[in-house]
Amino acid sequence: MKRKSCLMSSSISDSLSPSVSKRAKEGKANISSGLEHLWSLFPTQVFLLPPIALRHQLYSLHTDRTAVDRQVEALRESGVVRLLKLGASEEDYCLIRSQQYCDYLQSCLGEGGLGTKVTESLLKNCHDVSVTNERLTELKFSNEDISGLVSRGVLLVRDVDTGRSWWCGVPGVSPFIRSLTRGRSMLQQIIGRSRFKEMLRRDVLSKRMTVSKLPIEYHIHDLVGGDLLERVETTSGDLLRLTDATH
Template identity: 30%
Template sequence: MKRAFMPSLFKNKRPRTVNNSSAGASGRKQLNEGGTSGDEDLSDLPSDTKAALAYLRSLFDIRHFEGRVPPILLKHQLYSIIQNKTQVDREVDQLRDKKEIRLFRYGNSKDVDEFCIVFSDDYLSHVRKMANQQGISDLIDRFVPEILEKMNNITFTCQMLCDVHGFKDKEITMLVNAGMLTVRDVGSWWLSIPGAGIFIKNFSKGRQSVLRAIKKSKYREILQKELEERKLQGVKKLSMMYHIHDIIGAELVTKIKTTSGIILRLDE
């Protein structure tokens, strides 16, 4: 079976918000911790992970992808909303244990942890629609109750799928071809999102477009409010706020509170 290549896109680092320090080359004055600005303030965002995921989901319009993917969220986006990374990780695990969400790992390196999140109901609905389109409904009717509804695994082995649950090599190949599984190693697979390739392509294009706009700005920084108003060619499928939460959560930019509003400064 052919190994699916999923590009390494995300930098899972702790986000940074700068307060009460110089704004750098521009010399702007910073707000105190309790200050407000015209931009989205932390107090305006959800304070728990489930609510934060629902907010991020609202930024993903599946109509822009013609229904070819469910709303896909990035785990590190949560770090741009909730400052306590330990809280996020704990609550993500709790939601996963309750089977309210599914986690998916993408990347071409075992040393890189790049997690996407999809609400379970969205994922199952997408999988069943895909199965009808590809004519594998009978196979999915077995895979969903025996695997997806019972387990929250990110990876599956041949021993688990074949020996325990009775799936044949031909059926696993069909699941790979349908985008349900991607090859991890010999005899093991990642659980995947059918059609995720189009999301990754547009996400990568949008991220680069946003970072390029900041790089071209004076001092390699821009007011978040100004960035939100930009009509960038690469940001069509996904919303600007979706990308802003990405670059902050992935620590590609530093978020600075100033009297003029929130500034995003490129770290490269």
Template identity: 25%
Template sequence: MNSSQKRSRAYYTTVIEKSDYGIRPLDPDVYGNKKRATRRIKEQLEQANDNDGDPDDDDDFNGQAVVSDSIATAQYLIKNLMLPSNGMTKVTNLKLPPVCFIHQIYSILRDNTAVDREIQYAIKLGSWRKFHILGTLDDEYALMDTKDYLQMVTDAKQEFLQDISSGINKEDNDIDTDLFDRFKRLLLNEQYFDTSVARQTLLSSSPTSSSSKKDCFTDKELTLLCKYGLLLPHMKKDSYWFAIRRQGIFMSSYIKGRKELLRILKKRSTKDIMEKLLKAKKLRQTVFSYEFILHDLIGSGRAERYKTSMGDLIKLTRKGELGQ
């Protein structure tokens, strides 16, 4: 087992098993319980990084970057919490993109500044990408593994080829399928790791070291990339957002789940509910798990989680009351 796997496993154990992790106490921490819990978690993470087992573990590492806490949390949200245990078939049929929101990570990790720094580093390395999705606030960004996004480009290419062979896109028969390969090369260029790109830049992109052909695009090709969900025209600027395919289906179910949880809290006279009672309620308007949506509410400041003697309490905030 390499260092990355050790650290990720130790972190997941901490999140799942420590009931006080990421929870703010209802009363002042006069006895230092919170400090001791924080110190205990820190020691666990440090111990996981020390490689105190087999010395040959360093040889298995092969120079791979250690997964940061923020990226490990993103993986945990996507792979473990995104879908209910019985909802895999429905989500697979919808082909929802494997993404989470950065503010969901805030609901698990205490240090938002450290989260931003670690995510920015992962983006700089090109291993993860950040996206703006329509229907979200300006500061709510989605996060996706670059490998998954490249696979999404491949899926778009296959769909394009099927449409051409079936005669659906007769007007696009003159477009070379190399378009999608050029777009992949663009995505792997560190100059294009941002959430958006200027239209003029795409029309006159400079050659990459891996290709003798200019990786630039025509207006018709850009229109096709928009058609297949890989680009989204910017509303105010002469530019494009890098887009996630089927984001409309994703956001429709996501917002429905958010509204459903908010309605439950708003109907309560005290605007709060014990989490064990909330967990017992079945969400009927979304395909996502209640945990995935709850991390959205807490991370975005629409709700707060408090630790009480009777269990965790979820309380509606002013932001949650005003908006949805």
């Protein structure tokens, strides 16, 4: 398949304009290395998806959440990453490299027709996490096109009452969501059964996750960033403790 570029560059560090780059480096956090780390943990061959990082996982790597949110927005506005809804019924948002998302949609939808329309029109002109019917009409998408994108999971219903706005989603993401939610629950149970509902991180990493195809470290970032686990530094190493939100 001939690769069609949806953006000028897929490199986080090199793709930002001077003004956006300045905004992305404001605050104490610089999320580029954090994103690369989270993407490296994602088992692409297992789920047949591009590397996915959850937005809140970045909070496990940086304490300044305002700075993280600011940098995510800067990267999204620049077209380097896509901020996407993980699922219609999920509260989580995920981050995928824009070029990889473009390539993935092209492989799902095929070249020509709707696939080309999405990669050459929608992705190049809409960098937001959602899109309205009016905007899709402006971009020459018919009702049939929209229905096709909904059935394939590219668009998710945002406004249930009117059906006139859509979240941008990831086709074929359901197996990942199942592993994420099951692993999240199992890890909470493992730590919850320990004394004082806390465990050293190294001991948690030695556990086997039988219900999830994601690495335990990915789940740790999910739970810490989602405020379901608290990380405490000790002389014996990082301690992971269940928070009040999980009780």
